[in-house]
Amino acid sequence: MTFSDIHTPVLLERCVELLAPALTRPGAVLVDATEGMGGHSEALLERFDGIRLIGLDRDTDALRIAGERLARFGDRVTLVHTVYDGIAGALAGAGVDRVDGILFDLGVSSLQLDEADRGFAYAQDAPLDMRMDQTAGTTAADIVATYGEGDLRRIFERYGEEKLAGRYARAIIAAREGAPITRSGQLVDVLIAATPAAVQREGRGHPAKRVFQALRIEVNAELAVLERALPAAMDALRVGGRIVVMSYQSLEDRLVKRVFADAAASTAPAGLPVELPEHAPRFRLVVKGAELATDEEKAQNPRATPVRLRAAERVREAA
Numbered sequence: 001m002t003f004s005d006i007h008t009p010v011l012l013e014r015c016v017e018l019l020a021p022a023l024t025r026p027g028a029v030l031v032d033a034t035e036g037m038g039g040h041s042e043a044l045l046e047r048f049d050g051i052r053l054i055g056l057d058r059d060t061d062a063l064r065i066a067g068e069r070l071a072r073f074g075d076r077v078t079l080v081h082t083v084y085d086g087i088a089g090a091l092a093g094a095g096v097d098r099v100d101g102i103l104f105d106l107g108v109s110s111l112q113l114d115e116a117d118r119g120f121a122y123a124q125d126a127p128l129d130m131r132m133d134q135t136a137g138t139t140a141a142d143i144v145a146t147y148g149e150g151d152l153r154r155i156f157e158r159y160g161e162e163k164l165a166g167r168y169a170r171a172i173i174a175a176r177e178g179a180p181i182t183r184s185g186q187l188v189d190v191l192i193a194a195t196p197a198a199v200q201r202e203g204r205g206h207p208a209k210r211v212f213q214a215l216r217i218e219v220n221a222e223l224a225v226l227e228r229a230l231p232a233a234m235d236a237l238r239v240g241g242r243i244v245v246m247s248y249q250s251l252e253d254r255l256v257k258r259v260f261a262d263a264a265a266s267t268a269p270a271g272l273p274v275e276l277p278e279h280a281p282r283f284r285l286v287v288k289g290a291e292l293a294t295d296e297e298k299a300q301n302p303r304a305t306p307v308r309l310r311a312a313e314r315v316r317e318a319a
Contacts, residue, residue, distance in 0.1 A: 008301045009039030010105065011293060011309055015244055016043060018286060018311045019101040022242040023048045028100040031056065031091070033084040033233060038066035040103055045073050051101075052076050054094050058083045058133035058220075083133070085228040091236055098238040106226065107248040108132075108216065120216060122208035125185030130212075130219045140215045144181045149173050159223070159251065160214030167194055168211055187211075213249060223251060230259045234283065237314040242286065244311045253290060253308040260285060260312050282318060286311040 009015075023030060023044070028051045032041045035055035045053055053076060057063050063079050070077045080090040084104065091099065108120050120130055128141040147155075149169045156165035171194035172181065181187050188208045192200075195207040217223060233243060247253040263283040293304035 008303075009043065010246060010301060010304045010307050011291075011297065012040060012043055014291065014309065015040055015103060015246075016047060018244050019044065019103065019242055020048075022100045022240060022313070023051050025100060025240075026050050027052070029054065029096055029098075030101040030103070031087065031099050031233070031236070032103050032105075033087060033229065034103070034105045035066045035079065036062050036105065038069040040105060041066065041077075042069055044101075044103075045070065045076060053078070054090060054096065054099075055079045056082050056084050056087065056090055060133070060135060083225055083229075085225045085232065087229060087232050087236060098241070099236050100238060100241045102233045102237065102241070102243040104229075104233070104243075104245040106222075106246060106252050120212070122184060122188050122206060122212045125183055125188075128182055128184050128187060130216045132220050138219060140219050141180075141182050143215060143218060144172060144187065145176060155214045155218045156211055158214070159217040160210035161250070162210040162214065164195065164199070164207075170194075184212075217251075223255060226252060226255055227259075230256065234259075234263060234312075234314070235318075239314050239317060242311060242313045244309065247290075247308045247310075248306045253310075256308075256310050257290070260310055264312060280316060282314060282316055283312040284315050286313050 019030070022028065028048065030041075030044055030048075030051050030053050032053060032055045035041060035057040036059075038055070041053050041055055045051065053070070053073070055063075055066060055070075055077065057066070057079075058081070060081060063081055067079055070079075078094050080093065082090050091097070128139065128144060130140040131137050143155075152169035152172060153165045156162040156168055162168065168191055171190050172187075175181060175186075175190045181190065191207045191211055200207065230245075237243060245256045247256055260283065264281045264285050266281055287310060290308035290310055292309075293301075293307050298305045
């Protein structure tokens with residue numbers, strides 16, 4: 001079995017197409033900020049034989065697999081164990097000042113979803129972990145065991161956009177008084193039991209879907225990390241460099257949309273008759289709005305179904 005048999009990168013051809021204009025410069029540097037199993041990186045290294053890749057991931061299992069997959073590219077590849085808001089430090093450690101292309105493929109990787117014992121999937125019973133970096137940090141079981149009702153409700157509302165957040169928080173508090181909730185199957189049972197029959201008949205998805213998303217985001221501080229990582233990544237781009245970001249849930253996509261819009265807007269005060277160079281936008285949007293996967297791609301790769309892709313190009317240095 002080959003790597004391509006177990007991992008189909010999302011929107012691969014579109015990512016290659018969008019990054020291509022920035023990667024034709026001799027010695028161009030590409031950052032894959034979410035290396036995963038290396039599918040996007042492999043394709044880009046194959047098609048642009050002059051580029052150097054710096055791949056970042058917080059998941060040591062993913063880095064091991066990517067290292068095996070990309071070994072044939074030799075010293076063109078540098079893999080770094082870090083969360084993607086550590087991009088500036090990773091570049092400094094690699095002796096790189098500016099880069100030409102940056103790719104973010106956000107959310108849970110295929111590896112994390114497919115390994116049942118990671119606890120990301122509500123459809124499989126496993127230890128309630130959800131850490132992308134299993135070498136450190138708080139687990140989902142820790143949060144379920146220690147957060148008060150108010151904090152549980154807050155994260156379910158904020159990160160899961162869950163309408164039954166309060167009801168689910170109360171149910172978890174009540175259930176854990178009887179026995180610790182340490183496995184995903186236990187939590188799913190609690191959530192299903194707390195969901196009114198009428199809501200279940202509405203067909204708005206599995207009762208655990210939004211709660212599991214919220215716990216995963218809280219465990220890995222995903223939105224806070226992304227909010228730091230995007231500006232740091234964009235600062236590292238040289239003029240003509242491009243950044244492509246794929247998001248899989250609305251909270252991420254709204255954050256990316258806002259950061260890109262701010263970077264592509266003039267900072268000139270209202271009423272100025274002429275825009276001064278220092279107020280001109282630093283970036284331009286390469287795609288209009290958020291691009292979605294085609295029906296054909298969704299059929300071939302179901303994990304592409306919720307994707308929202310945005311891209312921008314640096315057009316001038318900061319003032």
